[in-house]
Amino acid sequence: MNHFHVFFKKELRESVRTHRLLIILTIFFMFGVMNPLTAKLTPDLLAKFLPEGMIIELPVPSSLDSWAQFFKNVTQMGLIVVLLVFSGILANEITQGTLINLLTKGLSREAVITAKYAAMLALWSMGVLVSSLVTWGYTVYLFPDGKSHNLVFAVFCLWLFGAFLLAQLVFSTTLVKSSYGSLIITGAVVVFLNILQVFPGVQPWNPLVLATHNMELIGQNLEPSFFARPIGLAFLGCCLLVVLAVVVFRKKQI
Amino acid sequence: MHVLEIKGLHKSFGKNHVLQGLDMAVPSNSVFGFVGKNGAGKTTTMKIIVGLLKADRGTVTVCGEEVAYGHTKANRHIGFLPDVPEFYGYMRPREYLQLCGEIAGLPPRRIRERSEELLSLVGLSDVSRKISGFSRGMKQRLGIAQALLGEPRLLICDEPTSALDPVGRKQILEILASIKGKTTVLFSTHILSDVERICDRIAVLDGGRLVLSGTIGEIQKQYRSNSFSIRFASAEQAAEFVSLPELGQAGITVAQAGESLTITLEGENTHGQMLIDLLSAKQITPERFEVMEPTLESLFTEVVQ
Amino acid sequence: MEMLQEYWPFFVPLIASQFILAVTALVHVLRHPNYRFGTKAFWIPVVLLIQFIGPVIYFVFGRGED
Known part of the structure; x- marks a missing residue:
C-alpha cells in the first residue's frame, strides 16, 4: 500500500475518533434544517415585533430566501467551524512529535501533506453535501416555487472556495508553529481578497466571488460563465498551495 | 563490519x-x-x-x-x-x-x-x-x-x-x-x-x-591509573609500611584508611612490581592486593571535565 | 405550541442532532478530565446549555491531549 493511502486512512480514523466528523456533520446538518426554517419564520417574527397598528408590506418568503440563508451560513459559520476544526491538524503533530515515529519509518512527507489535505477535503465535501441536500429537501417542502436555478453549480462554487481556503490553511500550517498562527494567516488571506474586490480590474478574477455571488447565480442575475476565471484561479491556487506546502514541509527540520 | x-x-x-x-x-x-x-x-x-x-x-x-x-x-x-x-x-x-x-x-x-x-x-x-x-x-x-x-x-x-x-x-x-x-x-x-x-x-x-x-x-x-589498594592485617602494620623510606620518593602518594592503603605511583620507573618487592623484602603478606580499576564515573568526569 | 406542531419536521431533527452532539461532548468531558483550560464544572454547562456552539468550542479549544 502506498503511503498516501495508508496515511489518508489514518487521517479518516482520526477524524472519526476525535469527533471531527461528528462536529462537521451535525453542524452542517443543523444549517441544512435552519436555512429554510429561518427563511420561513423571519417575516412572521418581524410582524410580531412590529408596533401595534403599524402595517408594512412584508415580502412573502420564497426558496430564494432559503438559499440565501444557506450561502450566508455556510460561508460564514460553516467555513469558520471547518477551519477551526482543522487548524491544528499538522501543528499538533509536529509539536507533540507524533510524526517522528512514522517519518523515521520512511513515511514520505508528500504523503503527510497530501493525505491531510485530502482528508480535509473529504470532510468539507461531506459537510457541504449534507447541508445542501437537507436545505434542498426542506426548501422544496416549504417553497415549491421553482424560483431557484443553477443550484448544483452555485454549491460547487462555494465548495471550491472552501477547498481553496483549506489549501491555504495547509500551506500556512507548514510556515508557522502554532495552529492559531495558521488560522491568522488564512484569515488575513480572506481579508486581502476582500480588499482586492475594491479594484474593478481584479474582480472578474477574484476567487472570493465564488462565495459571495452565489445568489446572483441562483436568481439568474449572473451567467455561469462569469465564474469561469475565478474557478480556474481557485483551482490553480489549490494545486499551487499544496505543492508549496510539500516543498516547505520537506525542508522542515523536525 | x-x-x-x-x-x-x-x-x-x-x-x-x-x-x-x-x-x-x-x-x-x-x-x-x-x-x-x-x-x-x-x-x-x-x-x-x-x-x-x-x-x-x-x-x-x-x-x-x-x-x-x-x-x-x-x-x-x-x-x-x-x-x-x-x-x-x-x-x-x-x-x-x-x-x-x-x-x-x-x-x-x-x-x-x-x-x-x-x-x-x-x-x-x-x-x-x-x-x-x-x-x-x-x-x-x-x-x-x-x-x-x-x-x-x-x-x-x-x-x-x-x-x-x-x-x-x-x-x-x-x-x-x-x-x-x-x-x-x-x-x-x-x-x-x-x-x-x-x-x-x-x-x-x-x-x-x-x-x-x-x-x-x-x-x-x-585509563588504568597506577593505583593500588593494599589491605594489611592491622592498622599498625599499614602505618609501618607507610613510614618506609622507599615510599617517601617523589611521585608516590599514599593515603591510609585504617588497615588499608591506597597508593598511587606517578613516576616513570615505578610500577606495581616495586610494591610487591617491597612487601616481600619486609616479609609482609597483605590480606589483599588490588590494582584499582577506574570506574566509568571517574573516567567520565575525567574526560569531560 | 401551535408553531411547534406546525414545524415539528424541523424541530425534531434539530433537537436530535443537538442532543447527539451534547451527549458526545458530555461523555468526553467526563472521561478526559484534563482540559486545555477550564474545569469540569465549567465545561459541563457549556456543552449542555449552549446549543451547537458549546460542544464545538469544547472540542476545538477545550479538550486536552488524547
Whole structure:
C-alpha cells in the first residue's frame, strides 16, 4: 500500500475518533434544517415585533430566501467551524512529535501533506453535501416555487472556495508553529481578497466571488460563465498551495 | 563490519556549534552506549542519523548506505526510539503497530505476526486499551516495539531510561539486553550505571566530538591509573609500611584508611612490581592486593571535565 | 405550541442532532478530565446549555491531549 493511502486512512480514523466528523456533520446538518426554517419564520417574527397598528408590506418568503440563508451560513459559520476544526491538524503533530515515529519509518512527507489535505477535503465535501441536500429537501417542502436555478453549480462554487481556503490553511500550517498562527494567516488571506474586490480590474478574477455571488447565480442575475476565471484561479491556487506546502514541509527540520 | 559510520559531522544551531567534527563507528551486534552531558549533542547526532535533521557537513553511513537528508532509504535499516515517544492517543497498540507496519511496507500477515511477538517481548500483549491511557513506561515499551517492527539492523534509542522510575528502567534495560546479538543497539544516556549494566562499547561525546570510545575493557585498561589498594592485617602494620623510606620518593602518594592503603605511583620507573618487592623484602603478606580499576564515573568526569 | 406542531419536521431533527452532539461532548468531558483550560464544572454547562456552539468550542479549544 502506498503511503498516501495508508496515511489518508489514518487521517479518516482520526477524524472519526476525535469527533471531527461528528462536529462537521451535525453542524452542517443543523444549517441544512435552519436555512429554510429561518427563511420561513423571519417575516412572521418581524410582524410580531412590529408596533401595534403599524402595517408594512412584508415580502412573502420564497426558496430564494432559503438559499440565501444557506450561502450566508455556510460561508460564514460553516467555513469558520471547518477551519477551526482543522487548524491544528499538522501543528499538533509536529509539536507533540507524533510524526517522528512514522517519518523515521520512511513515511514520505508528500504523503503527510497530501493525505491531510485530502482528508480535509473529504470532510468539507461531506459537510457541504449534507447541508445542501437537507436545505434542498426542506426548501422544496416549504417553497415549491421553482424560483431557484443553477443550484448544483452555485454549491460547487462555494465548495471550491472552501477547498481553496483549506489549501491555504495547509500551506500556512507548514510556515508557522502554532495552529492559531495558521488560522491568522488564512484569515488575513480572506481579508486581502476582500480588499482586492475594491479594484474593478481584479474582480472578474477574484476567487472570493465564488462565495459571495452565489445568489446572483441562483436568481439568474449572473451567467455561469462569469465564474469561469475565478474557478480556474481557485483551482490553480489549490494545486499551487499544496505543492508549496510539500516543498516547505520537506525542508522542515523536525 | 560497521553498522553505522559517522565521519566529520558538523551541526550548528545559530551560533551554537553542537557537533564539531564527530567521528564514530558502531560495529555490528554491539550494544553501544552513547554517553555525554545534557546538551552535548547526543539527540542531535541521532536525529541526523535518522534523517530528521540536516547535517552542515560530514557523512553518515548506515549499513553501507549514505544517509541523505530528505530521503529515507537508509531508514529501513534503522529502528528509532525518540526520547519521549509520542503516539496517537485514540489508537490501540495493535492498530498503531499496524499503521507503522503499513508505512514500513511489511505484508499484512508479517505485521500481525511481528506485532504479537513484539507486544509479548515488551509485555503489552494483554493491553488493549487506547494509548491515551498509557503510563510513561508503557509508552516507552510500545516505542521499542514500534522501533523493532521492521527488524532493523540498528536500533537507536534516545535516553530510553531517563524519564522512568526504577522498575520501568529495569524493564527497558532487560528488553534491550534481550535483543543483543540480533540487533545492534545504539543508545544514549547520561546514566552510567545503565551503561555498565548492558553495554559492551561506549563512546563519550563532549564539546561536539568523541573524547573517548572503545569497549569498556579497553577503556578501563587504557585509563588504568597506577593505583593500588593494599589491605594489611592491622592498622599498625599499614602505618609501618607507610613510614618506609622507599615510599617517601617523589611521585608516590599514599593515603591510609585504617588497615588499608591506597597508593598511587606517578613516576616513570615505578610500577606495581616495586610494591610487591617491597612487601616481600619486609616479609609482609597483605590480606589483599588490588590494582584499582577506574570506574566509568571517574573516567567520565575525567574526560569531560 | 401551535408553531411547534406546525414545524415539528424541523424541530425534531434539530433537537436530535443537538442532543447527539451534547451527549458526545458530555461523555468526553467526563472521561478526559484534563482540559486545555477550564474545569469540569465549567465545561459541563457549556456543552449542555449552549446549543451547537458549546460542544464545538469544547472540542476545538477545550479538550486536552488524547
